[in-house]
Amino acid sequence: MAAPLTIAIDGPAASGKGTLARRIADYYHLAHLDTGLTYRAVAYKLISEGRPLDDEAEAIEAARRVDLSNLDKHALSAHAVGEAASRIAVIPEVRRVLVEKQRAFAARDGGAVLDGRDIGTVVCPDAAVKLYIIASPGIRAGRRLRDIENRGGHAEFVDILEDIKRRDERDMSRADSPLRPAPDAHLLDTSEMSIEAAFQAARRVIDEVVAKRNGA
Numbered sequence: 273m274a275a276p277l278t279i280a281i282d283g284p285a286a287s288g289k290g291t292l293a294r295r296i297a298d299y300y301h302l303a304h305l306d307t308g309l310t311y312r313a314v315a316y317k318l319i320s321e322g323r324p325l326d327d328e329a330e331a332i333e334a335a336r337r338v339d340l341s342n343l344d345k346h347a348l349s350a351h352a353v354g355e356a357a358s359r360i361a362v363i364p365e366v367r368r369v370l371v372e373k374q375r376a377f378a379a380r381d382g383g384a385v386l387d388g389r390d391i392g393t394v395v396c397p398d399a400a401v402k403l404y405i406i407a408s409p410g411i412r413a414g415r416r417l418r419d420i421e422n423r424g425g426h427a428e429f430v431d432i433l434e435d436i437k438r439r440d441e442r443d444m445s446r447a448d449s450p451l452r453p454a455p456d457a458h459l460l461d462t463s464e465m466s467i468e469a470a471f472q473a474a475r476r477v478i479d480e481v482v483a484k485r486n487g488a
Contacts, residue, residue: 277383307388
């Protein structure tokens with residue numbers, strides 16, 4: 273039996289990896305998991321239950337209770353939840369609990385697309401395809417601002433840009449599973465790319481791997 277087709281997509285916030293991952297999952301009929309939502313789910317559970325964000329034992333217990341098959345993206349998209357999730361994500365045991373859940377998701381029959389910050393390096397180091405998506409901080413801030421405005425919200429570009437820079441620094445400098453490309457990842461800079469162009473570039477990489485797996 274052929275091994276599941278696992279596609280690992282990593283990159284910093286607002287690089288376009290989530291949109292690309294969903295498009296790829298739809299096209300190849302694969303399950304999709306935004307692993308960032310798993311950390312947000314832990315944070316959301318703590319916040320909604322009135323539990324402290326700085327209590328590691330509480331965070332670990334919440335992580336064990338998270339159901340990856342029932343993630344409400346709308347509820348988890350709040351800025352406060354994202355900020356809390358970034359704090360939760362630095363707790364090593366929380367990461368270990370969620371990584372095991374993520375690996376189980378990736379191992380499902382037929383394969384899966386997972387996007388996050390350590391998929392190709394930690395969660396699925398043996399993934400058939402690894403993509404590392406980047407874009408300049410200014411471009412990413414502009415995308416995040418448009419997303420907020422499209423949902424009827426309001427934000428300042430400079431605040432978003434500073435938030436993105438802080439998050440990049442935190443993600444890249446953490447001791448446990450820092451954000452970085454896997455040695456065998458395909459780098460894709462989407463700064464000047466449309467969603468369609470990014471998808472076609474990713475598809476070329478994936479199709480080549482699939483063809484080799486099928487002996488073509």
